[in-house]
Amino acid sequence: MIKLVGLVPLLPLVGFLIIGFFGKKLSKGLAGVIGSAAVFAAFAVAVGIFFELNGQADKSVTVPLFSWITAGKLSVPFSFLIDPLSSLFLLIITGIGFLIHVYSTAYMHDDEGFSRFFAYLNLFIFFMLLLVLGSNYLIMFVGWEGVGLCSYLLIGFWFKNTAYNNAAKKAFIMNRIGDLGFLLGIILIFVTFGSISYHEVFEQAKSYATGTPVLTAIALLLFVGAMGKSAQLPLYTWLPDAMAGPTPVSALIHAATMVTAGIYMIARSNILYTLSPDAMSVVAIIGVCTALFAATIGLAQNDIKKVLAYSTVSQLGYMFLALGVGAYTGAVFHVMTHAFFKALLFLGAGSVIHAMSGEQDIRKMGGLKKYIPITQMTFLIGTLAISGFPGFSGFFSKDEILAHAYEHNKVLWFVGILTAGMTTFYMFRLYFLTFKGTFRGTHEQEHHLHESPKAMTIPLIILAVLSLLGGLIGIPEVLGGRHFLEEFLKPVFEDSSFRLVHHLSHNTEYILMAVAVAVMAGSIWYAYKTYVTDKTVPAESEEELNPLHKLVYRKYMVDxxxxxxxxxxxxxxxxxxxxxxxxxxxxxxxxxxxxxxxxxxxxxxxxxxxxxxxxxxxxxxxxxxxxxxxxx
Amino acid sequence: MQISINWYLLLSAVLFTIGVLGVLFRRNAIIIFMSIELMLNAVNLLLVAFSSYLSDSKGQVFVFFIMAVAAAEVAVGLAILMSVYRNSKSTDINSLNKLKG
Amino acid sequence: MITLLLIFFPLVAALLLLMVKGEQVKKIALGAAVVEFIISIAAVAQFRHNADTQFVFNMPWIKSLGISFHVGMDGISLLLVLLTTFLVPVIILTSFRKAYKNPTAFYSLILAMQFALIGVFVSLDGFLFYVFWELALIPIYFICLLWGGEDRARITFKFFVYTLAGSLLMLAGLIYLYQNSAAHTFDIANLYAAGQNMDVLHQGYVFWAMFMAFAIKMPVFPFHTWQPDTYTTAPTQGTMMLSGIMLKMGVYGVIRWLLPLAPLGVEHWAHLAITLAVIGIVYTSCIAIVQKDFKRLIAYSSIAHVGLIAAGILAGNVQGVQGAMIQMISHGVNVVGLFFIVDMLQSRLGTRDISSMGGIRNLNPQFAVLFLIVLLGSVALPLTNGFIGEFLLINGVYQYNAWLAAFAGLTVILGAVYMLRSYQSIMLGETNAVTAVFPPLEGYEKAVLVIICAAIIVFGVYPKPLLDIAEPSVIKLVDSFRAATGK
Structure with a gap:
């Protein structure tokens, strides 16, 4: 199966070509089926690869395809690397990708650009797979820019709207700023190590002393790339604007997969970061600042997708915090759980918007619980997961990150927990304002309220189950579980892990968990009190807000x-x-x-x-x- | 009696100088033309004289060349002069300053 | 012999074309260009992948001055010949619905120009090179002067005098080398030896004399001011010849002549020259951002691209020079595509002002896709041809100086800014009065764009055939450059 890895990206590419060339002639149903089937077939191959890899002793297989660029001693083969990290990402991308394709067949049903949408989505999956499969930095860069292109095309999907086009252009250009950093990083890697393939670079890097300046330079340049793609300060402003695209796009690209490419890149290059503590500190600080900054903006937004967008930025900051404190497994774990619950939340939001005939303002919603119960249930599960409710997936991944942060630096931990509190608050604010209370929209909207079709609710249910149970693959030792994910990813991070020794006493860990749960519970209570008991609704016009609130509402005027x-x-x-x-x-x-x-x-x-x-x-x-x- | 080469040289120099002065100081184009001919023939004389003096026939060959070329030049030159005269009714070279920069 | 065939076939075709009148002249010209392309493919097929100069023909021309008709091709030449023979038929095809007055002269001039261009790329004699170099200027001068747009007399005159001034310096440099050479011939090996025997100071003279000529031709900042006007005013096919092929003469000159002739001079002055080129990249990109005229915008972007090529070569390493080789091909293909798109827009809408357009995507999605692919090639997205060159070039410059590379890399961002901005205002949004009617693409238009898009993607995904042709020669060149400079 591993030998067939070329099929994984090839299938979506073929899907793209078929839909792209014959889009006009295909019926809507057929385009959707081809698009979904291509991704599902890729998923099936990915599952096969995953199990084969799990079963064999050799945890890192390179599959060469052809020689791409050669110039003197620079030689870049087009080849794929299968190891636990990439195979895990394969599953996430194709799995969630498939669910979102299915969801889209219903969500986009009435759109005139239906087949074009599926073509773009398939192309996106193709590039995303290249990104994670490449066995050297340049192939990663191919995928990296490719997904940027798809993101551009999909944000500006409704190309008649100038604001959407501007958002798309902004996303592409901001990503390019990061990409330049990434490109220079790749070149510096080549200049330093004489190769850009992961295997050779990491092998050589191991012999460098900790804190070698050139490694720090490489790590920082790569991180600039990650900042652009994963929307970190100061290059984050494109992501909230990217919500101009159709909601499934927001779910797939701007929450579950593409934006986590930065985390993948750093996790992949973990040894380079482990060897440069300065770079790690930068990553941790940028991560935690972004987490806090975006969370505060999220507190004051009234557009359902904007809230989720800022929450994504904030959660990405969390992941960078994890990387910065050396919790590579924790970061990847959070990528996975976040993919589940954030995709769920976005798709849920899509379902709400669908029901509300396109309305996105939560001030016009309320009381939707009785109209769209499946959406409401699954949305609640997603909200609990992101808040880190004990037992839900987010709890385990967040806990792991916070524990590492605490061990590394108490201030980072404190900011982290503060952000977690805010996250819980704004997510429940969103939930309560949308589903509780009474309906605040127009009569016409109320008349149209309806649960979404099965093609939309079934993906929601599957994702809800994953959000609920996804954490179980990484139960911390202190709770008496087995951390399957850590064992699985061990070969990828082993060079780093012996350099970064972790030990917290069990008591400390219990206390940290208790504090996290307490903060969460407090936030839920406060949100409940404000929005359910007191029935507060955010002010209609900006003038009523106090200056600080207004500043936050206007996103600190960063744009x-x-x-x-x-x-x-x-x-x-x-x-x-x-x-x-x-x-x-x-x-x-x-x-x-x-x-x-x-x-x-x-x-x-x-x-x-x-x-x-x-x-x-x-x-x-x-x-x-x-x-x-x-x-x- | 053998006439020494110096006399030829002297005569040639005198003829040439007369030609140069003619070109320099006369304003009638025809006379300038004739002065040029005079200069050419001064040179011809010298060539023939040296040819004889050195017993080398090359000089005489040159003279034939020069005569042929001079004849052609006169033909063209007079033709130009004719048309100049037709246009300006004058052969005074001072009136021919159309190419003034 | 195949070299001679490549050189003289277009000339013969151009002369024969003069006997043809009327509309079929286009088809005959196209046929001739295609035949020429096939000949070049035959040359590629016979080409042995090593660093030797192949298909050599050497015959004394002016014996007393040591000038000979010495031509031949190594990988570097072959690649550029291939570019020329590929682009000329495409360029002729782009004009299929153009009703130029006196088409016979127009197409003869294009073929005559091809003759001179190929001569430039295969000359192995300094004097012959100079002759072809100047010969190439004559047809394009007439093309611009006779079929150009507004204010063409003044602009063409400036272009002609400016490039001629540069050529004069080159001639002076060549004669200087000739005077200082042991054998008193213009043969390339003799001139190389003469140049390399000089000290840094005198190589510096040679460097500046030759570099000025090449820098004006490319053009490199600050010698570029003839270019935007000329590109804008010239008829579209003329602009394509200029930007697609002719500017590569300058780049080729740097590779073939400047580096081996004055390695120490290059070494000594490279910092200044690269800095100028890199400033030019950012400078012209910034200017491109504010352009309203799409043709002029592309003209400025072309200076930015060429600046990067120049910087990559002068860095003097394999990645830089290989990048330049591949980028010359890519830039040639992409810029012809872009200028063709300008032409299509102008002939349909009667304007090139991007701010007045909009919404064309609604009317013609197919055109939008093809345009997008050309545009992506131009902004160097991976898996398009532009990326390979740009990556290698930035890599090459980086090895010379990291900060210059970072600064040059801004083209990655700025390129996206001006290209996406124009794409958005031309293609996206709602239609308006100007774009209300957009006739569908004609067959030949589709053919040109599809050929170009195919080249963009194929050589982006699999550039190896091109890289392989040039690599041995480039490695040899760079090795001898390094040996001469003692690095």
């Missing part, structure tokens, strides 16, 4: 800030360079040469009197002079 310090100056510089420097100065010098020649000629031409006698006279004099100088 406006970027606009005024980057976009506008760039245009200004462009205009200036064009009109003044290029046209006046540089071209001025060139034209100046012409004028000088003209001017000098104007003087010299006076010698050409037109008088033949004068010419002859000058000629004779000159000849005499030349003869004189030559003869004497």
């Amino acid at each position: 406006e800030l970027y606009e005024s310090i980057i976009t506008k100056p760039l245009n200004f510089i462009g205009e200036g360079l064009h009109k003044v420097v290029d046209n006046q100065i540089v071209d001025g010098v060139v034209n100046g040469c012409g004028y000088v020649v003209n001017g000098v000629s104007g003087v010299i031409r006076k010698a050409q009197t037109g008088n033949i006698g004068f010419y002859v006279f000058v000629m004779v004099i000159s000849i005499v002079l030349i003869l004189f100088t030559q003869l004497f």
